[in-house]
Amino acid sequence: MPKKRKTKLRHWLNEQPRGSMSELAKALGVSRQYVYKIAEGNQVVSESVAERIADFTGLNVDELSYFRVVIHRPD
Numbered sequence: 001m002p003k004k005r006k007t008k009l010r011h012w013l014n015e016q017p018r019g020s021m022s023e024l025a026k027a028l029g030v031s032r033q034y035v036y037k038i039a040e041g042n043q044v045v046s047e048s049v050a051e052r053i054a055d056f057t058g059l060n061v062d063e064l065s066y067f068r069v070v071i072h073r074p075d
Helices: 008-015 020-028 032-039 047-057 061-072
Strands: none
Touching: 008 020, 008 032, 008 047, 008 061, 020 032, 020 047, 047 061
C-alpha cells in the first residue's frame, strides 16, 4: 500500500478552529469531502483551485510553489 502523504493543507487545517474545512470548501465552491481528499493528498486539483486554496490559507510564494508540486505529483 502506498504511503499516504500529509499535505501542508492538512497541517494548516489541523491548526485552525473547528469548521475551517467547511469554510474552505464554501470559499472554493466544492464539497467538504473534496477538500478532505485534497488535504489527505488523494486528490489532484486544478491550478485555479490551488491558487484559491493558497489565497484562503495565506501560503507564501515558496509554500505555494511546493504545494503546487505536491498536489500535481502522481502517487
